[in-house]
Amino acid sequence: xxxxxxxxxxxxxxxxxxxxxxxxxxxxxxxxxxxxxxxxxxxxxxxxxxxxxxxxxxxxxxxxxxxxxxxxxxxxxxxxxxxxxxxxxxxxxxxxxxxxxxxxxxxxxxxxxxxxxxxxxxxxxxxxxxxxxxxxxxxxxxxxxxxxxxxxxxxxxxxxxxxxxxxxxxxxxxxxxxxxxxxxxxxxxxxxxxxxxxxxxxxxxxxxxx
Numbered sequence: 553x554x555x556x557x558x559x560x561x562x563x564x565x566x567x568x569x570x571x572x573x574x575x576x577x578x579x580x581x582x583x584x585x586x587x588x589x590x591x592x593x594x595x596x597x598x599x600x601x602x603x604x605x606x607x608x609x610x611x612x613x614x615x616x617x618x619x620x621x622x623x624x625x626x627x628x629x630x631x632x633x634x635x636x637x638x639x640x641x642x643x644x645x646x647x648x649x650x651x652x653x654x655x656x657x658x659x660x661x662x663x664x665x666x667x668x669x670x671x672x673x674x675x676x677x678x679x680x681x682x683x684x685x686x687x688x689x690x691x692x693x694x695x696x697x698x699x700x701x702x703x704x705x706x707x708x709x710x711x712x713x714x715x716x717x718x719x720x721x722x723x724x725x726x727x728x729x730x731x732x733x734x735x736x737x738x739x740x741x742x743x744x745x746x747x748x749x750x751x752x753x754x755x756x757x758x759x760x761x762x
Contacts, residue, residue, distance in 0.1 A: 554589075556659070556680060559620055560716040560736035562756050564588045568595045568606075570745030576606060577613050579749045584619050586753025588743070589736070592639055592661075594624040600632075607633035620659060627653050637661065639682065642669055647677045663718075665696040670710045682738060683707050685719025686729070689740070705732035723755035 564583050571579040580591055591614070593607050603626050611621050611633070620636035623629050627650055630638040637659025640650050651660055663682045664670045673681055687698050698719060699707065708715050717729045718738035729737050737756065746752040 554618060557714045557735040559590045560680060560714055560738075561589045562587055562753060563590045563592065563716050563718075563736055563738040564743055564753075565592045565594050565624070565718070565738055565740045567740050567744045568598070570741055573745060573747075574749060577609055579744060580610050581613050582749040583743050583753045584614060584617055586743075586750035587757050588619065588753050590620050590622065592622040592624050592738070593629075593635070594740075600626055600629045603629035604633045607635045611635065622659060622661060630654065630658070637679070639663070647674065651677045661716075664707065665699070667707060667710055670707050673711060673713060675711075675713055678713060680714040680716060680735075681711060682716050682718050683734060684717055684738075686717050686725070687720030689720040701728045701732055704729065704734065708733040723752075723758070726756055 566576060568576055591610060593610060595603055595606060603623060607621060607623050607629060622637045622639050623635045624639050625644055627638055627645060638650060638654060639661035641663040647662055654660055659679045661680045661682055662673055662678045664673060670681060683704060685698050686704050704717055715734040716736045716738045717734045721729060721737045721739050722742045726737060743749050743752045
């Protein structure tokens, strides 16, 4: 059975605007074929009903792959679509309340940008942490100041929970990210909107050129 740490290795966060070229479902399918190990549906401008439909469509497209589908922010959409879990930020629902809604068997991820928020994350409530932003990114405007690789390593060392780095990450960053002690990379534009999402995902598993 694949562990959560392994499932975080290459974590795709969708962007419905960037995915327009191939379409959301085809982008996700190709990305998973290229090695993506977890998918988070992030559709900021969609309604809950639309997110439910999108999450169900992604789940159906990924049947048999073993890749979990997580819904960003919208607990109602995560529950109604029977997604594998949800991901919340510090300004969203309190983790304990989110866990109460999701139940004990779903995955719950939490975004953390500071040492205080990492240390406050309760392993009995939260399953993994998204740490960042490592770099600035145009796909999320309201993020804190970038923490860089050193900051990433410092925050990752403060928790026993599985961790995934996020924020402007590309394939050429993978060695530095993984060396920081996190379990994987969460990416948006490095795959969404690329001419070939499968090839873009495969880049994250190739050895860097010396």
